[in-house]
Amino acid sequence: MKNITRVMAWACLITLLGVSVPFEASAAAAKTISSVTINVGLEEIGTGDTLPSETDFKTNEQTGNYVYANNDKYEVTSLDWVTSDNKKMKLGSEPKMKVTLRATDSDNYAFKGGYQSSNVSIKGGNYVSTNRSGSDTLYVTFTFKPIKGTYESPEEADWRDSGSNLGSAKWNSVDGSSDVYDVYLYRGSTIVKKVERLKATSYNFYPYMTKAGTYTFKVRTVPASDSDSKYGKNSDWTESGETYVPQEKVSDGRGQDNGNSSVVTSQDVGWIKNGNSWSYRYPDGSYLKNNWGNINSRWYLFDSNGTMLTGWQQKNSLWYYFNNEGAMVTGWVKSSDNKWYYLNPSSTSGVEGSMTTGWIGHNNRWYYADNKGIMQEGWNQIDGNWYYFYPGEGSKAVSTTIGGFTVDGAGVWRK
Secondary structure (H helix, E strand, C coil): CHHHHHHHHHHHHHHHHHHHCCHHHHHHHCEECCCEEEEEECCCCCCCCCCCCHHHCECCCCCCCEEECCCCCEEEEEEEECCCCCCCCCCCCCCEEEEEEEECCCCCEECCCCCCCCCEEEECEEEEEEEEECCCEEEEEEEECCCCEECCCCEEEEECCCHHHCCEEEEECCCCCCCCEEEEEEECCEEEEEEEEECCCEEECHHHCCCCEEEEEEEEECCCCCCHHHCEECCCCEECCCEEECHHHCCCCCCCCCCCCCCCCCCCCEEEEECCEEEEECCCCCECCCEEEEECCEEEEECCCCCECCEEEEECCEEEEECCCCCECCEEEECCCCCEEEECCCCCCCCCCCECCEEEEECCEEEEECCCCCECCEEEEECCEEEEECCCCCCECCCEEECCEEECCCCCECC
């Protein structure tokens, strides 16, 4: 009788254990999806075109516009543009998209741990960040490869009215242009002057019209930098009409940009290229030196010699970053050693463009940069509290569990 009672007790215990096993135990038993591969592609987009709608993308095959997982462990369930699909594209644009992946069989496979560039591969694009929601959902943000093509040719290349504007060439840019040009002056069929990578839509050729004759010029759109030439090709030439310069009106050569003349005409101002560097000249012949310059609504910094600066620069104890074209960068910037920095985008709070340290609020998420400005990832102790920042993406984890450690609504892990 005692044996029967003992058997029944064990049977009851086993039954109770069977019904009390939580769902998390099943998820814990699922195999980890250790890596993710997404195949992405865009049909050809020209300059001035807008992006296709999310509904135009295929998620089950690699044709046309597609975002395809091609894996039986997870699948693409939704797509969202981060870059506005109303924005007109330029050559070199890298449209950004966020994709939602879900485990196809959450009982057997699950997203666990951290996902970053080392275990997330974007074929046809570039990885940006990931964010996991539970064990069955992973959000992946990426950019498509830069849009490639040939720049559009400038329009309406012609001479300004004669008189005081003799020799003044002008043309119009087009949508999607790099706004950088090669301009060649001809007398008959002879090239008289070459101006390359000019950041303007006019140029005064009169100082080079030292002989009587019929002059024309040709202009084409070119990449703004060597890196831009990887995706943008020179446009076709646009040729101007003719202008005749009689002997009594030929130039004496003053104002030529040969480094020896101090005479500056009203047209020979603005951006001036000297070898591989750029300077900015005022109408009185002086240069912008050792100071900031707001040119066409973008900030530039010039050294004591008047040379435009690029890369990381320190000014008044603050750090700034300038791209290859010299323009000050704001927002997130990634260094060559794959570290992220945040440059203040506000012109009303703090110093615009300056490198930020400490806590950073951005798009309703919190980040933290150390005293060198480097965005933190993983576990970090700040002011005595421990926080977790998602690797690769950098935002603070809140109200979740990381590797068995729970962080509260403020992101703090407490023992």
